[in-house]
Amino acid sequence: MILSNRAQKIKPSPTLAIDAKAKAMKAQGIDVVNFGVGEPDFDTPENIKEAAIKAIKEGFTKYTPVGGIDALKDAVIDKFKKDNGLDYTREEIIISCGAKHSLYNINQAILSPGDEVLIPSPYWVSYPDQALLNDAVPVFVKTYEKDSFMLRTESLKAHITPKTKLLILNSPSNPTGLTYDQKTLEGIAEIVLRNNMYIISDEIYEKLTYDGVKHISIASLGKEIKQRTIVVNGLSKSYAMTGWRIGYAAGPKDIIKAMTNIQSQSTSNPTSIAQKAAVEALRGPQDFIKTMLEEFDKRRKFLIDSLNKINGLSCLTPTGAFYAFPNTSALYGRYYNEKPINSSSDLAMYLLEEAKVALVHGAAFGDDNYVRLSYATSIDMIKKGVDRIAEAIQKLK
Numbered sequence: 017m018i019l020s021n022r023a024q025k026i027k028p029s030p031t032l033a034i035d036a037k038a039k040a041m042k043a044q045g046i047d048v049v050n051f052g053v054g055e056p057d058f059d060t061p062e063n064i065k066e067a068a069i070k071a072i073k074e075g076f077t078k079y080t081p082v083g084g085i086d087a088l089k090d091a092v093i094d095k096f097k098k099d100n101g102l103d104y105t106r107e108e109i110i111i112s113c114g115a116k117h118s119l120y121n122i123n124q125a126i127l128s129p130g131d132e133v134l135i136p137s138p139y140w141v142s143y144p145d146q147a148l149l150n151d152a153v154p155v156f157v158k159t160y161e162k163d164s165f166m167l168r169t170e171s172l173k174a175h176i177t178p179k180t181k182l183l184i185l186n187s188p189s190n191p192t193g194l195t196y197d198q199k200t201l202e203g204i205a206e207i208v209l210r211n212n213m214y215i216i217s218d219e220i221y222e223k224l225t226y227d228g229v230k231h232i233s234i235a236s237l238g239k240e241i242k243q244r245t246i247v248v249n250g251l252s253k254s255y256a257m258t259g260w261r262i263g264y265a266a267g268p269k270d271i272i273k274a275m276t277n278i279q280s281q282s283t284s285n286p287t288s289i290a291q292k293a294a295v296e297a298l299r300g301p302q303d304f305i306k307t308m309l310e311e312f313d314k315r316r317k318f319l320i321d322s323l324n325k326i327n328g329l330s331c332l333t334p335t336g337a338f339y340a341f342p343n344t345s346a347l348y349g350r351y352y353n354e355k356p357i358n359s360s361s362d363l364a365m366y367l368l369e370e371a372k373v374a375l376v377h378g379a380a381f382g383d384d385n386y387v388r389l390s391y392a393t394s395i396d397m398i399k400k401g402v403d404r405i406a407e408a409i410q411k412l413k
C-alpha cells in the first residue's frame with residue numbers, strides 16, 4: 017500500500033459527505049430538505065464584501081506575513097478584550113485559513129506520537145481525526161443528556177493518564193448546541209492546572225447564544241489557565257463567511273510561534289483579500305449578528321417544539337450554535353418493509369431515502385443514540401423537513 021499509515025487512519029468528514037450527497041440528489045431534480053450542513057444560510061454582509069473589493073482594486077493581492085496582517089491581529093486583540101476580557105499581544109495571535117486550520121496547527125504544534133487527547137463525547141467530527149493525523153491517541157470522555165452534555169469533573173479525572181497532553185472543549189457545542197456554565201468551567205480549569213495539561217477552547221459559535229446565555233471563555237478565568245489555553249475562533253459562523261476561510265487562535269507565545277512556523281511550511285498566509293474583509297467584519301457594524309441571531313432563535317424554537325411533538329423523538333433545547341440533537345434511541349428496533357432501524361446511521365439513511373431529508377447520524381459525533389439537524393435554513397424548509405420526518409417515523413413498525 018502506497019498510502020501512509022497516517023492517511024489510512026482517517027476518514028472523510030461525515031457532515032460534508034452528507035451535504036455533498038444531498039446536493040447531488042438536488043442536482044438530479046430530487047426535492048431534498050438538507051439539515052446536514054453547518055453553514056449559515058445568510059449572505060456575507062455588504063460592508064464586508066465591499067472591503068474585499070476595495071482590497072482587490074487597491075492591489076492588496078500579494079503575500080502577507082504568514083501569521084496574518086497586523087491590522088487583523090489588532091482587530092482580533094480588541095475583540096478578545098471587548099468580548100472576553102482577555103489581553104493578548106500580536107505575538108500571541110495567529111490568523112489561519114479557517115478555525116479548522118487553526119485547530120490543526122495547534123495539534124501539529126503540541127502533540128507528539130502517543131500523546132493522549134481528551135475529547136468529550138459527543139464531539140465535532142474533526143477532533144479525533146486531527147489527533148490521529150498527528151499520531152496522537154484520541155480518548156473519548158462520555159457526557160450525558162441529563163447533564164446538558166457538560167463534562168463531569170469526575171469523568172475528566174478518571175480519563176487522565178501520564179500520557180494526557182490536551183483537552184478539547186467546544187462551547188457552544190457542535191453537535192449538541194449546548195453551552196458550558198462558569199461553575200463547570202472552573203472545575204475543569206482546576207483539574208487541567210493540577211495535571212499540567214493544555215486546553216483547546218473552540219469558541220467558533222461564541223456569538224450565537226440564546227435565552228440570555230452569556231458565552232464564557234475558560235481562558236478568562238485566571239492568568240494560570242489562560243497560559244494553558246489556546247482559544248480558537250473565526251469569522252465563518254458569526255459573519256456568514258464560511259468560504260472566506262479566516263480563523264484565528266490566541267495562546268502562549270511559544271505555541272503561537274510554532275503554529276506560525278508550521279503554517280509557513282504548509283499554507284503560508286491566509287488569503288490577503290479575505291484578511292481585509294475580516295478586519296471590516298470585526299471593526300465594522302455588528303448589527304448583522306443580532307439580525308441573524310434573532311432569525312436563528314425563531315427557527316430554534318420552532319424546530320425543537322416540532323421535534324418534541326414527534327412520537328419517538330425527544331430533544332433538549334439548545335442554548336447556542338444552530339443545531340438540534342434529538343434523542344432517537346426509542347426508534348431503534350423498529351422496521352420499515354422488514355428492514356430494521358437499529359442505529360442512527362440506519363435512521364439517517366432511511367430518512368434520506370424515504371423522506372428525502374438529509375441529517376447527520378449521531379455515530380459520526382460519537383453517540384449513536386442521536387442525530388444532528390442544522391437549523392441554518394428557512395422556517396419553510398424546516399417545516400417541510402419536520403413534516404416529512406414525522407410522516408416517515410409513523411411508517412415504522
